[in-house]
Amino acid sequence: MSEKEILLTVEGHRKTEEELELLKTVKRQEVAARIKEAIAFGDISENSEYDEAKNEQAKLEERIAKLEATLRKARIISEDEISLDVVNIGSTVKVFDVEFDEEIEYTIVGSAEADPYELKISNESPVGMALIGSKVGETVEVHAPQGLMQYKVLEISRR
Known part of the structure; x- marks a missing residue:
């Protein structure tokens, strides 16, 4: 294996x-x-x-x-693998949290370097999985342990 x-x-x-x-x-x-x-x-x-x-x-x-x-x-x-069109691993994504009426900026990383305190979330987490592949302007729904959350993608960048 x-x-x-x-x-x-x-x-x-x-x-x-x-x-x-x-x-x-x-x-x-x-x-x-x-x-x-x-x-x-x-x-x-x-x-x-x-x-x-x-x-x-x-x-x-x-x-x-x-x-x-x-x-x-x-x-x-690598930096050139990080698209600015869709969220992927390595992307920094600014989202609007509909429930809490606030903007949050996450960096999507592999599970080995995830650190929620630094807002580095894993591509395997519920939020990370929901954001992967989304584009600016889209709203994604996240089925998380605390319930259904909605995030609107505001911006995609590289750090």
Whole structure:
């Protein structure tokens, strides 16, 4: 079975590479130093500092493996693939939320770089799926857990 392709914007790819580099260089050394320090305390069988440092090391290695897998499976969405005619991955779309009578600007990204706090929504989310393929002037309906929402597409751009 082939691995599922992970879609990343150029920015998302860059951030993933930067995080991976930080973890492999700086964070690995910090954890190794903590383990060495904890071993210096003596008996490691009842050494909570050692146990904590080893757990941190395991989490760090798991995150490194996840980032490496993401980069291996990544397909980078280049700027010239981002249309200004229809919403797609990489698009920044300004919408009017009919229910709340407000404008919101979302960036549609692959699920690996989604961050709702930065208004980066996944193409696999209910809002992302509804917006993909829409054009300026269209109103889309989103069937979300909190009910039916309507967004009017006001503008499509690239970041």
